[in-house]
Amino acid sequence: xxxxxxxxxxxxxxxxxxxxxxxxxxxxxxxxxxxxxxxxxxxxxxxxxxxxxxxxxxxxxxxxxxxxxxxxxxxxxxxxxxxxxxxxxxxxxxxxxxxxxxxxxxxxxxxxxxxxxxxxxxxxxxxxxxxxxxxxxxxxxxxxxxxxxxxxxxxxxxxxxxxxxxxxxxxxxxxxxxxxxxxxxxxxxxxxxxxxxxxxxxxxxxxxxxxxxxxxxxxxxxxxxxxxxxxxxxxxxxxxxxxxxxxxxxxxxxxxxxxxxxxxxxxxxxxxxxxxxxxxxxxxxxxxxxxxxxxxxxxxxxxxxxxxxxxxxxxxxxxxxxxxxxxxxxxxxxxxxxxxxxxxxxxxxxxxxxxxxxxxxxxxxxxxxxxxxxxxxxxxxxxxxxxxxxxxxxxxxxxxxxxxxxxxxxxxxxxxxxxxxxxxxxxxxxxxxxxxxxxxxxxxxxxxxxxxxxxxxxxxxxxxxxxxxxxxxxxxxxxx
Numbered sequence: 482x483x484x485x486x487x488x489x490x491x492x493x494x495x496x497x498x499x500x501x502x503x504x505x506x507x508x509x510x511x512x513x514x515x516x517x518x519x520x521x522x523x524x525x526x527x528x529x530x531x532x533x534x535x536x537x538x539x540x541x542x543x544x545x546x547x548x549x550x551x552x553x554x555x556x557x558x559x560x561x562x563x564x565x566x567x568x569x570x571x572x573x574x575x576x577x578x579x580x581x582x583x584x585x586x587x588x589x590x591x592x593x594x595x596x597x598x599x600x601x602x603x604x605x606x607x608x609x610x611x612x613x614x615x616x617x618x619x620x621x622x623x624x625x626x627x628x629x630x631x632x633x634x635x636x637x638x639x640x641x642x643x644x645x646x647x648x649x650x651x652x653x654x655x656x657x658x659x660x661x662x663x664x665x666x667x668x669x670x671x672x673x674x675x676x677x678x679x680x681x682x683x684x685x686x687x688x689x690x691x692x693x694x695x696x697x698x699x700x701x702x703x704x705x706x707x708x709x710x711x712x713x714x715x716x717x718x719x720x721x722x723x724x725x726x727x728x729x730x731x732x733x734x735x736x737x738x739x740x741x742x743x744x745x746x747x748x749x750x751x752x753x754x755x756x757x758x759x760x761x762x763x764x765x766x767x768x769x770x771x772x773x774x775x776x777x778x779x780x781x782x783x784x785x786x787x788x789x790x791x792x793x794x795x796x797x798x799x800x801x802x803x804x805x806x807x808x809x810x811x812x813x814x815x816x817x818x819x820x821x822x823x824x825x826x827x828x829x830x831x832x833x834x835x836x837x838x839x840x841x842x843x844x845x846x847x848x849x850x851x852x853x854x855x856x857x858x859x860x861x862x863x864x865x866x867x868x869x870x871x872x873x874x875x876x877x878x879x880x881x882x883x884x885x886x887x888x889x890x891x892x893x894x895x896x897x898x899x900x901x902x903x904x905x906x907x908x909x910x911x912x913x914x915x916x917x918x919x920x921x922x923x924x925x926x927x928x929x930x931x932x933x934x935x936x937x938x939x940x941x942x943x944x945x946x947x948x949x950x951x952x953x954x955x956x957x958x959x960x961x
Contacts, residue, residue: 491777632681741783797849
């Protein structure tokens with residue numbers, strides 16, 4: 482279906498650095514590519530990769546060094562040279578896992594077992610947030626726009642201080658949320674009057690117009706409504722945006738997704754799924770009333786669902802999806818012209834990464850192309866039924882059951898056949914994993930390669946290895 486192109490405003494690519502932070506050289510290549518593909522801004526979620534200083538130094542990553550001050554400044558220069566605006570995203574309420582996981586800051590949690598949510602009653606919490614923002618703003622000279630997060634503030638109202646506060650007549654969880662966000666937004670506007678403040682909208686979706694009007698947020702923030710699903714409900718989304726507008730918040734943003742929203746541990750994205758999400762957003766944009774000022778769209782690429790979850794799709798493997806999504810926004814659909822721009826720019830035969838052919842030697846390669854090919858091959862191997870369900874095959878079930886293993890009483894002829902098959906799969910996996918690792922460490926820190934392999938490969942290898950080892954033990958008892 483054809484839609485009008487994305488009407489106006491920025492097309493931001495989201496860089497989620499809370500996992501798999503690219504090496505600096507690779508980051509610069511990516512920014513150059515984003516620009517060529519039609520993006521004109523970056524939404525940068527640094528988390529623990531920002532070079533916090535002083536008392537906040539403990540927030541810096543330990544698995545690999547955070548980016549240096551010079552690297553953060555130079556990254557902005559690279560973006561600016563391509564005409565791209567850089568908008569930092571700093572979480573200030575929910576999803577503060579990277580802050581509140583540190584023992585000295587445990588007391589600032591809303592609930593002791595909820596690592597992500599800040600206690601809104603403690604002045605030290607606001608002081609901490611403002612110091613984080615100060616350091617980020619100061620390392621972004623000429624900053625115009627700042628995103629303060631504030632999505633998914635889980636368990637808000639469940640802490641002891643919140644329960645006391647909520648016991649007062651007329652106090653609600655909605656007001657508790659709004660009062661903290663308003664306090665932060667006001668403090669930003671007092672300190673940096675020229676900065677536009679953007680925030681995620683989800684905590685406000687159930688609120689009435691009157692509640693929003695009375696909150697004090699109107700004129701302080703621009704909500705960014707996110708929906709990453711391929712079956713986004715157009716009418717519902719339009720009416721939500723209209724509600725914000727009627728409450729006085731007419732400057733609004735959208736957020737779609739090109740990766741990191743399918744499932745928590747996806748390795749390879751489906752371009753079609755993300756294209757459908759963008760086609761739905763185009764329908765939303767075409768249905769809005771004239772009073773709404775759509776400031777732009779952030780095309781999110783989540784690297785983890787939160788700071789403590791596993792890695793999902795790495796950037797290289799999602800570049801065909803990003804390219805197709807950007808071109809869809811520019812043209813209104815993935816026309817033949819848009820598709821050829823993608824295949825030409827990336828040197829691929831298909832926008833579906835699993836269907837693109839291996840590049841010929843010397844072919845035009847997008848940054849990370851070789852890693853993409855290897856990861857697709859490894860992913861296919863990891864998901865093959867023969868490997869996934871090895872323990873369920875007839876020979877293992879029939880001749881190497883837990884009963885056999887415990888008693889070390891087996892049929893050597895058959896178990897040696899099982900051993901040979903398991904060893905063959907292990908060797909294939911090992912070879913492919915080493916190729917992936919060799920390519921991955923060129924683009925990412927060693928710690929990322931190690932984590933990715935432990936999270937996505939080890940759980941598949943472990944049962945095969947265990948069967949091979951146990952068969953070797955049992956056969957010793959049966960064969961002279």
